[in-house]
Amino acid sequence: MYADLIDFDTTGKVSADIFHSEETYRRELSTVFARSWLFLAHESQLRAPGDFVTALMGEDPVIVSRQRDGGIRAVLNVCRHRGMRVCRQDSGNTKRFTCSFHGWTYDTAGELVKVPRETEGYHDRLDKKGWSLTPVTRVESYRGMVFGTWDPDAPALIDYLETARPALDSFIDTLGSDIELAGPMKWRIRGNWKMPAEGLGTDGYHAETTHASALQAIGGMAEPSRIFQYSSAAGHAAAMTDLGVTQRMHEKAGVGPSPHGTNDTVTVAHATVFPNFSFIGYSGPLRVWQPRGPEEMEVWGWVAVPAGLDAETRRQKLRGVTVSFSSSGVFGCDDSENWSEIAAVGRGFVARSTPLNYQMGMGFDDPAGTDLPGFDVRTGHLFNDIGARGFYTRWAELMDGPELALTPSAPPPGANGRG
DSSP, rough: GGGGGTTTTTTTTEGGGGTTHHHHHHHHHHHHHHHHHHEEEEEGOOOOOEEEEEEEEEEEEEEEEEESSSSSEEHHHSSTTOOSSSOEEEEEOOOOEEOOTTTTEEEETEEEEEOOTTHHHHOOOOOOOGGGGOOEEEEETTTTTEEEOTTTTTOOOOTTTGGGGGHOOOOHHHSOEEEEEEEEEEEEEEEHHHHHHHOOOOOOOEEEEEEEHHHHTTOOOOOOOEEEEETTTTTTTEEEEEEEEHHHHHHHTOOOTTSSOOOOHHHHHHEEEEEEEEEETTTTTEEEEESSSSTTEEEEEEEEEEEETOHHHHHHHHHHHHHHHSTTTHHHHHHHHHHHHHHHHSSSHHTTTTTTTOTTTTTTTTTTTTTTTTSSOOEEESSHHHHHHHOOOOOOOHHHSSOOOOOOOOOOOGGOOOH
């Protein structure tokens, strides 16, 4: 039982092996990533029919595209003939996707529309309708953020995100509601995907040590007593401030109060939507921690900017994120060094067998979540592992639950064994 690898009732310990085990990683792909809602794109990237981006759901590549009827559809980016990647671009606009191996061609909805040598090779008996690209089971949007899940029984996206809303709404409203994404930037680093996912949701504790030089240059951390974090049963976690940042930015920009029921005096500092979608308030970076093995990940990053921002202000904003939170930014390099070293030293037999400490704040959090009235969350001081404990509690629930049952459909071969 994976629940046995975490203990937040008495000891506050987590097994180090969950960050290094290949067996654990393979099960994450069939449970955590197969059953959760995963961030795919932003609607600003899919404005016109035929616009598409490629994304990942765990290690499964997908194509996300705007349809002629205005809807958004996602399909597995794997050709049904020999399993080749169909689309090898990050984004673009097209009416067709053609596999570069044998030339099977699909429309943007994933329907197989052309097969080379269909008459000679398949004797006109290939049931093309039965060999479409595998559709992502459900695709839904929240305030322009597009998510997908393979699980037909998952809750509606709006319900899944319920306890992520304080952070997500604050992030969007701080930028003025109408946003677009710049990017992506992509890079690979050593480390387990869960480390940055829990860190962006909960870990304010590392900043004054890991980022000491950078914080010294900008005048230090915000007053910790004005920052709290929250955790939810869904695994979402965030650090929030009550410094009135959103309110002041709205006043400066002439923007009215948020219509989404969130507190305009409470602003997100950083957050993770379970399992692997994170964002940082104020400056607008978004991250998806793409799993590439138990000790490797691919980081996909974007910057959210107000739509219609003038070119010079946009350039300055992107430069600010590049020098701070990108692969070569001061904060990004600091964090990557930590995650990579954890992967390196944790491969030892004794290291993997030595439990890790998640005790900070145990017994001192507020189960009523009084800092965020109206939301079913627990809150705690900035220096608290409450968010990480919630993250791993949800992780263990999914890991100990059933794997997603797949029933891929394919028509039988045609007459005389031909398909």
